[in-house]
Amino acid sequence: MTLIVSELSKSFExxxxxxxxxxELSQGEIVALLGPSGCGKxxxxxxxxxxxxxxxxxxxxxxxxxxxxxxHKRNFxxxxxxxxxxxxxxxxxxxxFGLKMQDKNEIEIKTRVREVINLVGLSDFETRDVNSxxxxxxxxxxxxxxxAPKPELLMLxxxxxxxxxxxxxxxxxxxxxxxxETQQTTLYVTHDQEEAFALADKIIIxxxxxxxxxxxxxxxxxxxxxxxxxxxxxxxNILDGKIKGSEVETLLGTFPIQNRSPGDVKxxxxxxxxxxxxxxxxxxxxxxIDKSFRGENTRIxxxxxxxxxxxxxxxxxxxxxxxIQISLDPFEAFQIMRKx
Amino acid sequence: xxxxxxxxxxxTNRQWLFWLLPLSFFVIFYFYPLGNIFALSFSRSETxxxxxxxxxxxxNSVQNVLSFTVWQALLSTLLTLAIGLPGAYLFGRFKxxxxxxxxxxxxxxxxxxxxxxxxxxxxxxxxxGWLNLGxxxxxxxxxxxxxxxxxxxxxxLAHVFYNxxxxxxxxxxxxGRLDPKLTQAAQTLGANRWQSWWGVTVPLLLPAITxxxxxxxxxxxxxxGVVLVLGGPKFSTLEVEIFYQTISLFNLPMAAVLSxxxxxxxxxxxIIYTRLSNKLSRPLKQRGRKITQSKLLGWRxxxxxxxxxxxxxxxxxxxLLALGVRSFTRLDPDKRQTVESVQSGxxxxxxxxxxxxxxxxxxxxxxxxxxxxxxxYASATVFFALVLGFPAAWALARYxxxxxxxxxxxxxxxxLGTSAVTLGLGFIVALDSPPLDLRTSPLLIPLAHTLVAxxxxxxxxxxxxxxxxxxxxKAAASLGASPSKVFKEIDLPLIGRALIVSATFALTISLGxxxxxxxxxxxxxxxxxxxxYRFLSQPGGLNYGQALxxxxxxxxxxxxxxxxIERLRIAEVNEF
Numbered sequence: 001m002t003l004i005v006s007e008l009s010k011s012f013e014x015x016x017x018x019x020x021x022x023x024e025l026s027q028g029e030i031v032a033l034l035g036p037s038g039c040g041k042x043x044x045x046x047x048x049x050x051x052x053x054x055x056x057x058x059x060x061x062x063x064x065x066x067x068x069x070x071x072h073k074r075n076f077x078x079x080x081x082x083x084x085x086x087x088x089x090x091x092x093x094x095x096x097f098g099l100k101m102q103d104k105n106e107i108e109i110k111t112r113v114r115e116v117i118n119l120v121g122l123s124d125f126e127t128r129d130v131n132s133x134x135x136x137x138x139x140x141x142x143x144x145x146x147x148a149p150k151p152e153l154l155m156l157x158x159x160x161x162x163x164x165x166x167x168x169x170x171x172x173x174x175x176x177x178x179x180x181e182t183q184q185t186t187l188y189v190t191h192d193q194e195e196a197f198a199l200a201d202k203i204i205i206x207x208x209x210x211x212x213x214x215x216x217x218x219x220x221x222x223x224x225x226x227x228x229x230x231x232x233x234x235x236x237n238i239l240d241g242k243i244k245g246s247e248v249e250t251l252l253g254t255f256p257i258q259n260r261s262p263g264d265v266k267x268x269x270x271x272x273x274x275x276x277x278x279x280x281x282x283x284x285x286x287x288x289i290d291k292s293f294r295g296e297n298t299r300i301x302x303x304x305x306x307x308x309x310x311x312x313x314x315x316x317x318x319x320x321x322x323x324i325q326i327s328l329d330p331f332e333a334f335q336i337m338r339k340x
Numbered sequence: 341x342x343x344x345x346x347x348x349x350x351x352t353n354r355q356w357l358f359w360l361l362p363l364s365f366f367v368i369f370y371f372y373p374l375g376n377i378f379a380l381s382f383s384r385s386e387t388x389x390x391x392x393x394x395x396x397x398x399x400n401s402v403q404n405v406l407s408f409t410v411w412q413a414l415l416s417t418l419l420t421l422a423i424g425l426p427g428a429y430l431f432g433r434f435k436x437x438x439x440x441x442x443x444x445x446x447x448x449x450x451x452x453x454x455x456x457x458x459x460x461x462x463x464x465x466x467x468x469g470w471l472n473l474g475x476x477x478x479x480x481x482x483x484x485x486x487x488x489x490x491x492x493x494x495x496x497l498a499h500v501f502y503n504x505x506x507x508x509x510x511x512x513x514x515x516g517r518l519d520p521k522l523t524q525a526a527q528t529l530g531a532n533r534w535q536s537w538w539g540v541t542v543p544l545l546l547p548a549i550t551x552x553x554x555x556x557x558x559x560x561x562x563x564x565g566v567v568l569v570l571g572g573p574k575f576s577t578l579e580v581e582i583f584y585q586t587i588s589l590f591n592l593p594m595a596a597v598l599s600x601x602x603x604x605x606x607x608x609x610x611i612i613y614t615r616l617s618n619k620l621s622r623p624l625k626q627r628g629r630k631i632t633q634s635k636l637l638g639w640r641x642x643x644x645x646x647x648x649x650x651x652x653x654x655x656x657x658x659x660l661l662a663l664g665v666r667s668f669t670r671l672d673p674d675k676r677q678t679v680e681s682v683q684s685g686x687x688x689x690x691x692x693x694x695x696x697x698x699x700x701x702x703x704x705x706x707x708x709x710x711x712x713x714x715x716x717y718a719s720a721t722v723f724f725a726l727v728l729g730f731p732a733a734w735a736l737a738r739y740x741x742x743x744x745x746x747x748x749x750x751x752x753x754x755x756l757g758t759s760a761v762t763l764g765l766g767f768i769v770a771l772d773s774p775p776l777d778l779r780t781s782p783l784l785i786p787l788a789h790t791l792v793a794x795x796x797x798x799x800x801x802x803x804x805x806x807x808x809x810x811x812x813x814k815a816a817a818s819l820g821a822s823p824s825k826v827f828k829e830i831d832l833p834l835i836g837r838a839l840i841v842s843a844t845f846a847l848t849i850s851l852g853x854x855x856x857x858x859x860x861x862x863x864x865x866x867x868x869x870x871x872x873y874r875f876l877s878q879p880g881g882l883n884y885g886q887a888l889x890x891x892x893x894x895x896x897x898x899x900x901x902x903x904x905i906e907r908l909r910i911a912e913v914n915e916f
Contacts, residue, residue, distance in 0.1 A: 051524050071527040072536075078528040084521040088543045097539070098529035149530060 002027045002185060003048070003153060008057030010043055017043040019209035021057070025153075030179055030186040032200035034193060036232070040209040041189045042081070045155050048187070049078045061153075072101070077151030081158045083142035085130045091117070091141050092126040098149035116144040119178055136167045143175070147182070154179075155187045160195060172198055193233045197221070205229055227266050227337055237269040237309045241336070248336065251305050252284060255330035266337045271311045273333035280327035288320050302326070355744060358735035362728045362794075363748075369787050370755065373766030380769055381596030392593040396601075402581075402594075406601070409577040412492065412567075413560035416499035420556050423500060423655065424507025425549070430648045431508055432515025434641070435633045442649065443508070446656045450505045452895060453852025454565025455872045457498055459891040460659035461570060462489060463666035468884065470662050490572030498566040501655060503556045510555075514548035516632055547616075554613045558606050562757060564855050569876065578602045579855070582759045587859075599762040606757020610750050660895065667691075667888040690885035707871070707890060711897060714851055714867045718901065720786035721793055721850035722843050728790065729797030729842060736798065737805035752798050755791045760855030764788065767860050784860055785867070789850040796845035804838030805831070847901045851894065868894045 003025040010018040018040045025031050033041040046052035048059055050071035059066045066074065077098075086094050092113055099109045117123060120140040125133070130141060139159060146154060159175070160168045176199050179186050190196055196203050197217040205213045205220065213225040224230040227238055241248045243262045248255055250267055286304030299312045302324060311326070318324050328334075385392050396402045431443060449457060463469050465488040472484035479485070488494050522544065526536035564579040576584070578598055585595040636645040670687035694707040732752060736745050755763070767788055771777070808831060816826045832839075854869040861870055868890060875887035 049524075049528055051527070070532070071524070072530045072532050074528075075530065076528060078525070080521050080525060082521075084519060084525040086522060086525070086540060088540075097526065097531070101526075101530035101535060145525075145529070 001025065002029075002062060003187075004058075004060040005044075005048070006058050006060075008044070008047060008059065009055050010040075010047060010052065011055055016040075016209045018047070018054075021206075021209075021211050023204055023211065023214060025185065025187065028183045028185055029201050030184075030188060030199055031202045031204060032188045032190060032196035033204050033206060034190060034196040034232075035206035037191055038208075039206045041206050042157055044206075045078070045157055045187065045189050048153075049076055049155060050074050051078075075149065075152050077146035077149065077154045079142050079146040079154070079156045079159050081161055083138050085138055085141055085145070087131055089130070090126070091122065091128050091130055091133075094130055094141055095144045095148050097145065102149060112148055113144075116148045119147070120144045121174070135163050136171060139163065139171060143178070147178075147184070152185065153187065154184050155189070157189045158191065159188075160190075160192075168195075175199065205232065207232075223335070224268070224337065227268075230268050230337065235268055235270065237271060238337075239267045239269065239307065241265045241267040243336070248334070251307055253282075253305075255282065255334055257330065257334065257336065260336055268335040268337055269309065269328075270333050270335060274311055274326050274328045276313055276315055276317070276324065276326055278325055278327050280329050282330050282333075283325065283327045285323060285325050288318050288322055288324055291317060291320050300324075355735045355739040355742060358731040358738075359744065359748070360731075362732040362752075365728050365790075366752075369767075370758075370763075370791055373770035374758070374763065376770035377592075377762060377766035378596050378600070381592040385593035392597050396594060396597040402598070405576050405578060405581045405598075408575065409561060412495055412499075412575075412577065413557050413563075415492075416496050416503070416560040417553055417557045419496055419500050420503050420507055420560075421549070421553060423651070424504045424552070425511065426644075426648055427504065427508050427652060428511035428515055430645060431512035432518070433633055434636050434645060436636055436645060436649075442652060446508055446652055447505045448660065448899070449501050449656055450503070452502075452660070452848075452898060453854065453869050453872075453891075454502075455569060455854060455869050455876070456663070456852070456891040456894050456898075457502060457659075458566060458569035459872070459876070459888055460663040461494060461498055461501075462884075463888055464659045464662035465489070465494070468881070470666065489570060490574060492571075492575065494570040495563075495567055495575060498570050499560050499563065501659065502566070503559055504656070506556050506559075507549075507552045510552040511545060511548045515545060518544060518632065520632055550616055551613065554609060558609055558756060561609075562602060562606065562759070564760065579759055579761065583761045583855070586761055586765055595762065595765075599759040602759055603754070603757055607750065607754065610753045610757070614750060663888060663895065664892050667885065667892040690882070690889035693882060693886055694889060707868075707893060710866055710868050710871045710890075711893065713865050714894075714897065715901075716782075717785050717789065717867060718847050718850040720783070721789040722846045724786055724790040725793040725797045725846035726839070726843060729794055729801060732794075733798050733801035733805055736802045740806065753795045756795045760792065760853070761859060763791065764856035764859030767856070780862070782865075785857055786850065788856045788860055789853050790846070792853060792856070793846040793849045796849065797842040800838045800841045800845065801835065804835040808834050844902050848898055851898050851901065868897070 001024040005024070006022045008018055008021045009016070021040075021044060023031075033044065035041050043052060047054050048066075050066065050069065054067075061074075086097065089097070095113045095117060096109050099112055104112070113126075117126060120143055122137065122140050122144065125137065125141075130138065133141065143156075143159070146156075160171055163171065172195060178184075179199075188196070188199060200217060203213075203215060203217055203220050204211055205225075207228050213220060213229050215223070220229065221233060224233060224235060230236075230238060239250045239252065241250045242264055243249075243257070243260050245262070246256055246258070248257050248260075248265070248267060252269075284304050286302035286309070288300055289303050289308070290301040292299050294312070297312045297314050298317055299310060300317050302309045302311065382392070387395075427446075431439070452460075461469075465471055465486060467484040467487075467489065469488075472486050475481065475485050476483075518541075522540050523536045526540045531539060561577075562579050563577055564583065567575055567577045567580050568583070571580075578601065582595050582598045582602070585591045585598065636642050667690055668686055668688065670685050670689060691707075732748075736749060739745050767784060771784065812830050812834075813826050816830050817823075821829060851867075852869060853867075854873065857867050858870055858873065861867060866874070872887050872890050872894065875883045875890065
């Protein structure tokens with residue numbers, strides 16, 4: 001493994017920011033650290049970069065402990081949340097900064113700066129004042145600056161956070177192709193599950209300083225480990241349940257499940273496994289409470305047996321106040337989760 | 341397009357409404373007296389206007405005065421930066437216990453009248469000061485071993501004592517809001533401490549450092565009281581020379597020439613400063629103290645912190661403390677006997693002696709009446725300075741780019757560089773005949789003080805007013821607030837802090853002003869500094885003690901005045 005983080009902890013004034021965190025990162029891999037703001041992901045990033053000292057735990061890079069290696073000797077690139085571009089330098093000199101620190105000669109610097117500036121699509125911007133750039137342009141300069149010294153590990157801290165939706169979509173695609181093209185080992189911090197799903201080979205979900213789940217985007221979406229993860233990635237239909245033998249009791253009714261040990265559980269009802277109409281074995285009826293048009297699909301909220309359930313569909317849906325029939329296959333649509 | 345232009349024109353025309361009052365004040369009480377005194381001075385010259393200039397420039401003594409003025413100002417500024425910059429780093433980047441107190445204490449010297457500062461150093465390092473007394477006691481000496489008063493060192497130290505707070509505040513505040521991520525970014529890109537310091541931190545701090553250094557230089561360049569009292573007859577700055585030429589020699593043409601040299605030098609510096617600050621300043625994201633400041637960690641930072649705190653306490657707190665203690669200390673007057681006979685003890689003699697008119701002087705003023713006079717003048721100054729300064733600041737903030745603003749901005753700073761002595765004399769000469777016969781008016785002194793306070797008021801109000809985002813006013817208006825309500829609910833609370841700072845400046849300047857007051861004040865109604873100077877210029881331990889006692893009173897009055905203003909709480913005041 002290229003990067004090994006083991007049992008890392010950090011507190012700020014009695015508040016645990018990072019709690020006993022361990023994970024690994026291999027060469028060329030893009031890993032996303034996903035979690036709500038304040039979950040400790042930026043602190044984790046700062047510790048790996050060397051900007052913050054860990055209270056306990058080890059960070060190893062190609063087998064070497066990083067504890068005594070100073071920030072500027074690590075050759076890790078860090079792209080800051082609001083870019084931290086040097087306001088007293090133009091685009092060229094911002095991008096050239098890291099290369100100058102490596103004592104490269106002028107020709108090398110010029111060539112490499114041109115190369116990365118082209119890569120991020122800012123060819124005509126070399127002499128521009130960074131303060132006059134738009135948010136999207138600043139983001140590209142920041143990326144170019146972090147990439148220029150060819151960092152062994154690139155870390156991005158909410159790089160698209162402050163941009164508008166359309167720009168974010170476009171830059172996300174560009175970022176992905178740039179990282180893939182250069183086979184850049186990357187650690188990407190975000191609170192946006194869409195960004196993480198679109199970009200990462202592996203996602204690490206954090207909450208209040210702890211790692212909750214590590215897996216591929218597909219695994220995380222298919223098998224969220226807890227109610228927190230499910231909620232965080234947008235799966236909101238969660239019911240209380242009680243397992244008895246090969247059945248689970250919920251307010252919606254009793255369903256057959258694969259064998260589980262008895263007791264109280266949480267049951268996730270996957271919206272993507274529910275169909276409008278009566279084509280699947282288990283049928284439910286409810287009243288449409290709310291309906292909102294989202295462009296490519298429509299979201300509705302249904303009240304059934306006193307529970308609020310959210311679904312989205314491409315089809316025409318009944319209006320607010322009308323009755324609706326839905327059906328599902330319990331083995332596919334229900335997922336038992338641990339209570340957290 | 342046309343409509344827009346018309347509206348804009350109407351808008352810029354309206355700015356003259358705001359300028360009306362402050363400009364009239366400036367014309368009547370600055371340009372008119374100054375023009376008058378210059379005209380009178382040159383009319384006395386038998387050789388025309390130009391010859392006194394040539395004489396002055398060719399004169400050896402003037403060249404000496406000029407070069408000494410520049411030399412001491414340069415040295416003082418460098419020393420002030422040498423202490424102020426590490427201090428600014430400590431205040432800007434770290435939090436520690438007692439920081440606010442220390443910060444406040446370092447600001448006290450700045451608002452202390454020059455005579456008090458001089459007296460404080462006298463009490464600490466003078467021939468009868470604590471240090472000499474202590475050393476004489478320990479080593480059985482009959483002469484004070486430290487000869488500090490009347491040396492260049494005394495002038496420099498007093499200037500450092502006075503002006504370091506400018507660097508601490510201007511650079512320290514700026515540093516405290518500088519995004520630490522910028523240096524971190526440099527480090528992740530491979531820059532070591534040294535490289536990120538010179539490549540990122542210094543260039544970004546440069547506007548604040550230049551601004552502070554220039555202001556310090558102007559203060560040192562026009563220094564009067566410190567040089568007069570601590571420098572003694574050996575040293576003379578331009579301002580002191582103007583004083584001598586005017587009062588002792590009555591060589592008005594020479595005094596006028598020297599005033600003009602001083603005036604244009606400071607004007608030139610101010611213009612360079614505005615140019616530079618426009619060129620150097622960059623839009624920076626400001627950060628909260630929570631992000632930028634940390635505790636002192638590790639032995640390196642702790643040693644640094646302890647050293648700086650110790651140094652600052654030594655420099656800024658001990659002299660004032662020495663002054664207070666010394667004013668309550670009796671010393672055996674006969675020091676020619678053995679050292680054992682130098683006895684000290686607690687006494688209130690100096691204070692009691694203040695209310696005794698021992699020399700039956702016609703111009704004697706008991707301390708209570710001097711305090712009363714000073715406070716009355718100071719309150720009037722605060723009132724005038726705010727009433728006149730506010731509209732000027734408003735116009736400068738609102739019509740930032742208009743021609744009027746660009747022209748008037750540096751002109752408003754002129755009183756800073758104008759010789760107080762010349763101005764005082766101008767008042768006497770110009771305002772003594774109808775239609776403006778103010779010679780006996782009690783308003784004369786507050787008006788003179790207002791002129792000196794004016795630049796400070798405008799300088800602290802304008803940035804505060806500029807920093808209010810117009811959208812806030814629009815938001816308030818859209819919520820149904822009338823223009824006067826908008827002013828009351830939005831502008832006033834947001835500039836509350838700056839208003840308090842302005843009022844404090846006006847108050848302390850008035851309480852401590854000496855140069856102009858010495859000339860304009862009616863002898864039977866002296867202000868505290870004038871009385872202190874009377875005591876200091878008379879020989880004897882009792883007079884010295886009384887000067888210290890009255891200085892202590894002035895120090896207390898100044899501090900109480902500052903606290904009273906802080907208490908006023910013009911709307912809800914927050915520090916940003």
